[in-house]
Amino acid sequence: MATTSLETMSRLDATPITSFAHAARVEAADLEDVDTGVVTEQDHRILHDLEEAWTKFLLDNPTLLQRTGTSKQRVEELEQQLEAINTKRDQVEVEMQQQLDFIRRRKEDTESSYKKSMDRERAKQQKFDDMLQAQQDLVATSDQKVLRLLPWHCFLESLDRQTEHVGAFLGSRSQTNDRTIKPSDRAMYLVDESSDNKRDVELRAFRIDNALLRAQIKLTQQMIGSIEDHAKSLEP
Numbered sequence: 001m002a003t004t005s006l007e008t009m010s011r012l013d014a015t016p017i018t019s020f021a022h023a024a025r026v027e028a029a030d031l032e033d034v035d036t037g038v039v040t041e042q043d044h045r046i047l048h049d050l051e052e053a054w055t056k057f058l059l060d061n062p063t064l065l066q067r068t069g070t071s072k073q074r075v076e077e078l079e080q081q082l083e084a085i086n087t088k089r090d091q092v093e094v095e096m097q098q099q100l101d102f103i104r105r106r107k108e109d110t111e112s113s114y115k116k117s118m119d120r121e122r123a124k125q126q127k128f129d130d131m132l133q134a135q136q137d138l139v140a141t142s143d144q145k146v147l148r149l150l151p152w153h154c155f156l157e158s159l160d161r162q163t164e165h166v167g168a169f170l171g172s173r174s175q176t177n178d179r180t181i182k183p184s185d186r187a188m189y190l191v192d193e194s195s196d197n198k199r200d201v202e203l204r205a206f207r208i209d210n211a212l213l214r215a216q217i218k219l220t221q222q223m224i225g226s227i228e229d230h231a232k233s234l235e236p
Contacts, residue, residue, distance in 0.1 A: 138229045145226040152219050156212070163189050184209050 163186040183191070183205030191205040 138232050142226045142229040149222055159186050
């Protein structure tokens with residue numbers, strides 16, 4: 001048993017290991033200063049059997065033992081892999097940041113273009129609204145003029161029709177020599193003939209003619225203005 005243990009220890013000691021797997025034997029004497037400091041014979045046997053079993057296990061599974069220098073190489077490989085991963089990560093982060101900046105610029109350009117387009121359309125719409133409002137104002141002005149002129153227009157038309165109806169009688173009343181300027185039939189229709197002075201009656205009829213002509217001229221001018229306003233309202 002002792003020979004086997006020595007051989008095993010020789011084989012194990014000849015196998016360089018690192019801190020990844022501790023293979024140094026623990027003797028019972030090493031435990032005397034631990035706890036109570038009393039180590040029994042049974043403790044010696046148990047510790048010996050444990051160390052034998054652990055040594056055999058390590059030798060039966062050599063892959064668990066990291067050879068001297070292998071762990072350092074492995075650590076260096078892991079560090080290189082980690083550095084490569086970090087480099088790749090940095091590259092990805094830079095690319096993603098570039099993509100983000102590109103998207104942000106495109107977004108800002110799109111928003112700016114959209115705002116300019118909206119401003120142009122809003123200005124066009126405002127111009128159209130102003131033009132439409134101006135046309136509506138012209139129509140309203142034209143309608144107001146027509147409403148003011150309509151009673152006068154109806155009055156003059158009614159007066160002319162009534163005058164035509166009694167024209168023969170009025171003509172016979174205002175007869176003078178052919179060279180004399182005579183009042184119009186409608187003036188004679190409106191004049192008050194209560195005076196016996198024929199000259200006075202004709203004078204008043206001339207004044208009525210003058211007033212009617214002035215009114216008709218004013219009516220015609222305002223009607224022309226109303227028509228012009230209505231025409232302007234139809235312009236594109």
